Amino acid sequence: MIPLSLLIMSLLLSCGGAILCLLLKNREGDIRLGGSGVGIAAAVAGLASGLTAIGAGQPAVLDAAGPYPFAHFVLRLDPLAGLMIAVISLLSLVAWIYGFAYVREYAGRGVGAMGFFMNAFIASMMLVVAADNAFWFLIFFEMMSLASYFLVIFDQDDEAVGAGFLYFLVAHGGSVLIMAAFFLMADQAGSFDFAAFRAHPLPAPLDSVAFLLAFIGFGAKAGMIPLHIWLPRAHPAAPSHASALMSGVMIKIGVFGIVKVGIDLLGASAGPAMLGWGLLVLAFGAVSSVLGVVYALAEHDIKKLLAYHSVENIGIILLGVGTGMIGMALHQPVLAVLGLMAGLYHLLNHAVFKGLLFLGAGSTIFRMHTKDMEEMGGLARNMPWTALSFLVGALAISAIPPLNGFVSEWYTYQALFAAALDGTPLVKFAAPIAAVMLALTGALAVMCFVKAYGIMFAGAPRSHHAEEAREAPAAMVAGMAVLAVACVALGLLAPLVAPVMGRIAAATIGTAPVTLAVGATLLPGDAQQATLSTPLIAILLIAMACLPIALKAAFAAKRGGDRKVAAPWAAGYLPDHHMSASAGGFAQPIRMFFAPLYSMRQAIAGRWTGVAHGFERVVTLARRTEPLADRNVIAPIAGAVDASGKWLQVIQAGDFRIYCLYIVAALIALLALAV
């Protein structure tokens, strides 16, 4: 029960923090200190809760009656929920550390409200993953969407409000589908408890219907293509530490939902249809990963670029999850564990590096007051720590060995390889194609992050602001440093982390764990298939780096002189910063070569804006019809009441003798009635 009590402690602290932020109202300095302090304490408790839940063999369950007779308030901490709680807590820990300095950007614009919504957002996410009852799950899911909606519209400008509206629409459209899926299952089980869902599985055609509803509903939350359209608008609009939480954690709740419904609730009893589900998830994952990064490349707004990368990484996670589901359908436990484990590992990794990158972007925006990369440039000189952390994040998200992004992508490749090796013909066909899509994604991601880091931090400053930028405040640097260290640690310590992920996957699927590491070597269940050792790669890289250093040093004595500064060659003209690479020019070849994919985005976006416009029209219509009802129904009634009141005033003459007469008359009337 330790994990549960820690979780409840964390939740209570979050509630306390939320109330504190509201009570302190205008004392912003105290809100920053108190809010961050309580937030950090809540996050530490949550992290401890998550880690102990992963470590514990049995799931911890809390069953309370709650106010509603039809829905018990059940919290269940299995290893999967533990992982999610640990991820949420890690990111919120960093967000609170970072926010301590960052919210000064929002001074005088309701820092207290921001603290309140951040606390509510974090607590509701924790409750979503821990809830073991469909009713409460949906309640907390809605709370999460609402709290994040208020963070999206925090800036209150047109872009933020528009983005918030779209987000609101998609989030609620999604939750309606999820609700429908849960109602189907509840109808079969006769209860809203997930335990009952597991005990009374849906019969054959209905389970596919329920899965599809849940997949689309949670997919909208996860931001997979073509339901992603809200993501690149909503995430950039929120304050950067909230963007880090939304992109790093909240969209993972969508993936968690897909795993929960597809594997935990329906998977154990699903028939051959499950192969189709797995392939569907795989296909959506492959398309999301490639298109996400292709669209990211064309962006100049750093936060939009990062938001599109979230779409890409959700795709990569879904590749792993889909392979896991294929493994379950084919009754190959090793493949199932390998696939799901790859997905979960990437989920954790993406939370860490995407959180880091959003915070890095937030630090530059904090100093530059613009999101446009073209106005930055050369920031590494004045913001060295921010630059270094961002570089670590950029290398990690580009899956460069030996960092963490590479390890989880390697496992994804290995899962796809294992599926291609002994699957049904359809799987043999699909898995290598997914692997090629992943390779394309990887190459494009490298390009995108060379561009992002290069244009923002390298080269010459592109504006006056960039020249004068200063390093971000210590608290913000500390927040980024925590995540940068986590990126390196999750990569180099992969031989310790991978087996834990494997245990979580095995517990979720309900099979025996798979050997994923021997000593410092990683292997996908079978050492014959492949091996990898990130610590060894790191050691060899460091050892081999001695060679060029020694070579340069050996010739230092003979050298003609020290390093000298000289302007770059500009074909005889005077070089200026307009000549160096720009964000648009750098990605231009890809925009040219992949032009059809960009025009496809226009088509998808057009469809969605059509939907949004439709809703706006409904709202306008409602606004216009509102006075109609007023005039025809409410106004006449109000008028009649008014008139009758006037008429009744006649008997109210003000003379007390007349009132006495009324009383006597009433008494006589009553007596007459009684007799």
Add this chain to the structure above:
Amino acid sequence: MLTFSHLILGLFQALLLLAAAPLVSGLSRMVRAKLHTRHGPGLLQDYRDIAKLLTRQDLTPPNSGFAFRLMPAVMLTTVLVIAMGIPMLTRFTPVAPIGDLITVIYLFALARFFFSLSGIDSGSSFSGIGGSRELTMGVLVEPVMLLSLFVAALLAGSTNLGAIGSAIADGHVRSATATVIAALSFAYAIYIELGKLPYDMAEAEQELQEGPLTEYSGPSLALIKWAMALKQTVVVAWFVGVFLPFGSAPEMTFFGLLFGLVAFAIKLVLIFAAVGVVENSVARVRFRLTPQHSWVGVGAASLAFVFYLVGL
């Protein structure tokens, strides 16, 4: 399992290749001179160039940062590490935990990352365009590499480069046609990766002043020149190790290794001579048209995949 002697073999192999790389690039220069009916500078010219550059002064553009300074060392280091994982003298990979096809592709991405980043960091427009092109070529080539190697790996049942090579050398592959087509498409991808004409895009000498190399001088340029020669050798060794492993040592014996070394050297010389002939008999492809060329690679790799699926 990885033993100490494997590690030593890997180290030996990497250093041997490092020592031989300027010879290989010298060979390319010699072939070019022969085709131009010139005398040429001789086989050892690149050693002399490197030695000379190492003693010259280093120049840095005023706005460049640490990415520009680190790149030569990062590039040489990364390619050296890759060289330890690829089977060359032996059938098996010397350092198995880095001899995985995915790891090798992504380690090349590490070199590519810094190579292109230094292009932006230098502030020169030539370097920036070169960096962008280098990454674009990566986007076009990596999927072809992965698919062709993936087909061979599926036939061998392992993604370890040595295991794939051994399976091909022993004839333990189910589908010979698929293997041959996969080898051809991989060879094509490798040729593009070499950065030679007609695909000399990123370091185009006449067009972009050698792209990201534009602003380098002195010891930094020496390291990059050396690293690029090494990279070309390693890339060819990668192809040889997987698809032409004939003559390499199945076990780690002295004579086996010696024989493997001779066979490897002969294969390398033959391939670079052939590459030299191709390189000097074609003109550069227009950059805008490269996707049409890379589609050929994609098509060939897909064909190999289809043959694998059918089992021919």
